[in-house]
Amino acid sequence: MAKKLKIWALLILLIIPAFISLIRPGFFWMQDDLQAFRIQQLDKCISDLQIPCRWVPDAGYQYGYPQFNFYPPGVYYLGELFHLIGFQFIDAVKILFVLGFVLAALTMFIFLRSLFGPVPAFVGALIYTYSPYKAVDVYVRGALSEFWSFVFFPLIFWAIYSLIKYGGKKYLAWMGLSIGLLLTTHALMSMIFLPLAALWGLLWVVLEKKWGVVLKLIFGGLLGLGIGAFFILPAMIEKPFSHSESMLGGYFDWRQHFVDINQLFISNHWGYGSSYLGPGDDLSLSTGHILWIGALLTTVLSLIWYKKYPKISTAVFVLNTLALLVLFMTHQKSSFLWEKITILAWLQFPWRILADSIFLLTIVSSAGLFIIRQAKIFWPVALAVIIGVFVLYSSFFKPYEWFNISDKEKFSGVLWEKELTISIFDYLPIFAKLPPTSKAPDFPEIMDGKASFLSYQKRSNWQKGEVEVFEMADIRLPLFDFPGMKVWSNGKEVIHSHNDCRKQEFCLGLISFKLAPGKHIIKAELTNTPIRTLANSLTVVSMFAIALLFIKSKYEKSDY
Numbered sequence: 001m002a003k004k005l006k007i008w009a010l011l012i013l014l015i016i017p018a019f020i021s022l023i024r025p026g027f028f029w030m031q032d033d034l035q036a037f038r039i040q041q042l043d044k045c046i047s048d049l050q051i052p053c054r055w056v057p058d059a060g061y062q063y064g065y066p067q068f069n070f071y072p073p074g075v076y077y078l079g080e081l082f083h084l085i086g087f088q089f090i091d092a093v094k095i096l097f098v099l100g101f102v103l104a105a106l107t108m109f110i111f112l113r114s115l116f117g118p119v120p121a122f123v124g125a126l127i128y129t130y131s132p133y134k135a136v137d138v139y140v141r142g143a144l145s146e147f148w149s150f151v152f153f154p155l156i157f158w159a160i161y162s163l164i165k166y167g168g169k170k171y172l173a174w175m176g177l178s179i180g181l182l183l184t185t186h187a188l189m190s191m192i193f194l195p196l197a198a199l200w201g202l203l204w205v206v207l208e209k210k211w212g213v214v215l216k217l218i219f220g221g222l223l224g225l226g227i228g229a230f231f232i233l234p235a236m237i238e239k240p241f242s243h244s245e246s247m248l249g250g251y252f253d254w255r256q257h258f259v260d261i262n263q264l265f266i267s268n269h270w271g272y273g274s275s276y277l278g279p280g281d282d283l284s285l286s287t288g289h290i291l292w293i294g295a296l297l298t299t300v301l302s303l304i305w306y307k308k309y310p311k312i313s314t315a316v317f318v319l320n321t322l323a324l325l326v327l328f329m330t331h332q333k334s335s336f337l338w339e340k341i342t343i344l345a346w347l348q349f350p351w352r353i354l355a356d357s358i359f360l361l362t363i364v365s366s367a368g369l370f371i372i373r374q375a376k377i378f379w380p381v382a383l384a385v386i387i388g389v390f391v392l393y394s395s396f397f398k399p400y401e402w403f404n405i406s407d408k409e410k411f412s413g414v415l416w417e418k419e420l421t422i423s424i425f426d427y428l429p430i431f432a433k434l435p436p437t438s439k440a441p442d443f444p445e446i447m448d449g450k451a452s453f454l455s456y457q458k459r460s461n462w463q464k465g466e467v468e469v470f471e472m473a474d475i476r477l478p479l480f481d482f483p484g485m486k487v488w489s490n491g492k493e494v495i496h497s498h499n500d501c502r503k504q505e506f507c508l509g510l511i512s513f514k515l516a517p518g519k520h521i522i523k524a525e526l527t528n529t530p531i532r533t534l535a536n537s538l539t540v541v542s543m544f545a546i547a548l549l550f551i552k553s554k555y556e557k558s559d560y
Contacts, residue, residue, distance in 0.1 A: 007118055008106065015105050015129045017390070019098045021398045027090040027410065028399035030142025031274070035096075036089040036410055037419040039079040041067065041460075043089070046080055048460040052230050052536065055461040055482070055526045060428065061420050062440040063480050063508070064461075066526075070235050070242060070427045074184035075148045088407040097138050097147065104150040105129045108362065111158035114165075115312075115363075116370035123382050124366030127291060128154075130389045131358045132270070132284040135396035140272050140283050146355065149189040152182040153359045156197050163220065164204045164213050170553035173546045175220035180227020180542070187235065188347055190228075193356055194221075196322060203318050207311045226542025233535035241483050243432075246425035248345055257349040258332040259285045265292055268392060272400040275349060284396065285351045287327065287361065290388050294365030295320055301371045309371060316367050323360040329353050429480040431498040431509025440478035447502055449473030451515065462525035469515045476500050476512040477524055484529045487513055489520045496524075 022028070027036070037059075045053030045068075053073060059065035068076075075096060082092040105125045112121035128134075128150070137147040159175035162168070179197075183190045201217050204210075225232070246252070256277040263269075263285045273282025299320055302313035328334050330350045338344050347353070369385075372378050409415060424435040443456050444465070451473040456465030463479055479485075481498035488494060494513050501507035511524055528536070 007122060008109070011105055011109060011122060011125055012102055014126060014386075015101055017394050018129055018135075018397045019101045022094045022098055024402075025406075026402055026404045027094075028139075028403070029272075029401040031140060032142040032144075034419065034422055035079075035093045035142060035144045036407075038067070038071075038076050039083060039092055040089045040407075040411060042073065042076045042080050043083055044460040046084075048462070050461045053460070054234070054532070057458055057460050058420060060424060060440075060480060061436045061438065062458075063436055063478060063510070065480070066238075066242060066427055066429065066482055068231075069238065072145055072184050072187050072231060074181060074231075075145055090405070090407055090410055093144065096144060100138075100144075100148050100151060101129060104134075104154070107151055107154040107158070111154035111161075112363065112366045114158055114162060116366050117373065119378075119382060120366040120369035120373065123369055123385055124362050126386055126389055127288075127294075127365060128358070128362045130393045130397070131288050131291065131362075132268075132286045132393055132396055133288075133354045133358055135270075135393065136283055136285075139397065139399055145186045146189060146352070149182060149186045149193070149355060150359070152178050152185065153193060153355075156182065156193075157200055157363075159220070160197060160201045160217065161204055163216060164201065164208055164210055167213070168553060169549045169556055172216055172220050172223075173549035173553065175217075176223025176227060176542065176546050176549075179221060179224025183224065183228030184231050187232065188352070189355060191343070192347070192353055193359075196356060196360070199318070199322065203315060207314060223542050223546060226538045227546070229535045229538035229542070230532075231535075233538075234529070234532050237531045238483060238529070241430050243425055243428040243430060246423075247348065252348040254338055254345055254348060254350055255335070257351060258335070259330045259351045259354075261331070264327060264330065265289075270396050275351065285330075285354065287354065287357055289392060290385060291358065291361040291365055294368055294385070295323065295361045298364050298368030298371070301368055305371055312367055312370065316364050319360050319364050323357050323364065326353050326357040326360065330357075429482045429509055431481050431507075433506045433509070436508055437505070442478070444478060445476045445503075447474040447476050447500060447512070451475065462523060464521070464523040466519070466521055467515065468519050469517050471517060473515050474500065474512060475515055475522070476510050479511050479524055481509050481511045482526065484527045484532065485511060485524060486527050487511060487522065487524045489515060489522050491521075494522075 041056035041058060042053050044057055045051070052068070054066055054069040056065050056067040059067050079092040079096050082095050083089055087095065105128065108128045109121045109125040112124045134147065134150065137143045155178040156175065159171050159178055163171035163175055179194070182193065205214060257275045260279045263279060263281065264287055267286060268289065270284050271282035275281045275283065298316055302309070302316040306313040329337065330353055338350070369378065369382060372381065411419070420439070428435055443453050449469065450471040451467055451469040454466040454468060457463070463477060467475070481496070486493060487496045496511050496513040498509040498511060499507065500512035
């Protein structure tokens, strides 16, 4: 154990340069500047015991928004935990990025060690950490959820390999848990990664000739789907009730974001700009020289020493083939596949698939070190790789601009207005024809009749107030309608609509209803639809099953 702790400590020490620039007061520039806002909104959900959080109060220009019904919430729950401990929201974001670096390195080390031993695993974890695309995710795009996917890639492969190789309930539990965490962290990364995980499982079933474990692998996958069900099922089934055209057209059209051979393999360009049509992208879209060169050399070594290492060599050939396919999908020559497989359009940027290639090529490169581990060149090569990683890429891991602000400045004034309106069309409820152009009013509107609101309050997924109606009145709430929204007056459900568009430039699809004369306590709240109830139940059952597997594994003898 002491030896393990020492190598883990050394690994963490060597990855500190990747995140050291984040450990200071203030916040940094990023393209997706909604990370702190998402945690702040989820905090309001938790305060109201809206668990799982689906509807946030301030997005959509404060008309409310089904943010976490469609956007994976996983990592933001962890960010909320840091906030509850006492950290600012902006500090919670920085902690998540730092923790993402550390955990991704450790999970990759654990996985590679199970295949190749500690030193190849150590070097592989460093290569994985300092891949240029990971610097892009953090310091250019600010893609927190996508960045955290790198934590779960190795964990899933490790759990699958260990389940096949050694058996044991704990590996089944880890497989289900890690797949579920990936699904709730980044759905798009799950879409392109889980097929690779399935092929990885098939590879080792064949190599180990353990066909009996197939049912366990299927069950592990189902457990993962169950863990992620609370998010995945409503996101899929209720997608028609939100706008998505803004995420598929214009700048986000996949046709504009292919990568050429020079960008993938030759260029070491670094920039903080965006991706454009053609090869003039001002950001790094490289696989990393060390990765592709290492994979190429490992292929040669696998051919030479195939008889000595048949399983590892076969795995190298398969993973290299998959990596080449992944890289092909980032190139314009693959456009015919993008046209046929229409679901890929949701990726928006073909170069997003670089995340998979980085993972696969890291495994292959580490295998090369395993093959030469008894040769005299082993240590010189390992040291050369480590030095090369720092020389080529360490300068990428720093922010473009730093702002000396706190939560107070981030969530007030111009910056707050920006948070309320960034990506306002994404997931906008379908009943709104276009996004609002001004902030939601504090009180409901009296469209017809006579009425006066005595009080009104807005919370995360509900609004409530006391109104005195003097003459039959049409009331319109400052709240988007969405499946599951219900309205009550004095405890009795009131029929509502979303087509009262008077005094609006275009219809916003706000909740509206009629009230008879008298005093009313009204409440509008997002409730669970049948699919949300089913999804939540599946997640609870799956969590219980995984907990039971972990408990039972304590009393189980394992071969590993």
